[in-house]
Amino acid sequence: MITMKDIIREGNPTLRAVAKEVSVPLSDEDIKLGKDMMEFLKNSQDPVKAEELKLRGGVGLAAPQLDISKRIIAVHVPNGDLENPEPTLSAVMYNPKILSHSVQDACLGEGEGCLSVDREVPGYVVRHNKITLSYVDATGEKQKIRLKNYEAIVVQHEIDHLNGVMFYDHINPENPYALKDGVLVIE
Numbered sequence: 001m002i003t004m005k006d007i008i009r010e011g012n013p014t015l016r017a018v019a020k021e022v023s024v025p026l027s028d029e030d031i032k033l034g035k036d037m038m039e040f041l042k043n044s045q046d047p048v049k050a051e052e053l054k055l056r057g058g059v060g061l062a063a064p065q066l067d068i069s070k071r072i073i074a075v076h077v078p079n080g081d082l083e084n085p086e087p088t089l090s091a092v093m094y095n096p097k098i099l100s101h102s103v104q105d106a107c108l109g110e111g112e113g114c115l116s117v118d119r120e121v122p123g124y125v126v127r128h129n130k131i132t133l134s135y136v137d138a139t140g141e142k143q144k145i146r147l148k149n150y151e152a153i154v155v156q157h158e159i160d161h162l163n164g165v166m167f168y169d170h171i172n173p174e175n176p177y178a179l180k181d182g183v184l185v186i187e
C-alpha cells in the first residue's frame with residue numbers, strides 16, 4: 001500500500017526526468033502499480049484512513065512521484081456534492097497524451113499544491129481549460145476523452161509530472177497573480 005513515505009519530494013531528479021512510455025499490452029507490474037496509485041488516492045480522501053495513515057489529500061498521482069519514471073497517472077476527483085458519492089473523474093491512465101486543447105486558458109483561483117512539494121507556492125498556474133486526451137486504460141483499451149475545468153487541470157498537473165514539469169514552473173516569478181485577458185479563474 002502506498003503511503004507518504006513512498007512519495008519523493010522536490011530535489012529528487014526523477015521529478016525532473018521525462019518518463020518512459022509503458023508497453024502495451026500492460027504488464028502485471030504496471031497494472032498493479034495503477035491499482036496501488038488509485039488506492040492511495042481513495043485512502044487519501046477517506047477521513048478515517050487519511051488520519052490513520054497520515055496521508056495528504058490527493059486528487060491525482062503520477063508514477064514519477066513514486067520514483068518510477070513511467071508514463072502512468074491516476075486521477076480520482078470527488079464530486080463536490082457530498083450527496084453524490086460518484087467521482088466526476090476516476091481513472092488510471094497509461095501513456096496519456098493531450099491530442100488537442102482549447103485556446104481558452106484557465107487556472108484555479110486558489111493556486112495549486114503538490115504531494116511532492118512540502119511548501120506553499122502561491123500564484124496562478126495557467127493551463128488549458130479544455131483538453132482532448134488519449135490514453136490506455138487499466139484493461140488495455142485505448143480511450144479518447146474530453147475534459148474541461150477542474151478535471152482538465154488535474155490531468156494536466158499529472159501529465160506535467162511525466163514530463164519533469166512542476167506546477168510552480170508555470171507561475172510568473174515577477175507577478176505570481178498576473179493574468180492575461182480571458183483566462184478563466186476556476187473557484
Ligand SMILES: O=C(O)C[C@@H](Cc1ccccc1)[C@H](O)SCc1ccccc1
Pocket residue numbers: 057058059060061062108111112113114115116153154157158161
Ligand atoms: O501532487 C500531485 O500530483 C497531486 C496533486 C494534484 C493537483 C494539485 C493541484 C491542482 C490539481 C491537481 C494533489 O492533489 S495536491 C492536493 C489537492 C487535494 C485536493 C484538491 C486539490 C489539491
Ligand code: NI
Pocket residue numbers: 113114115116157161
Ligand atoms: Ni504534483
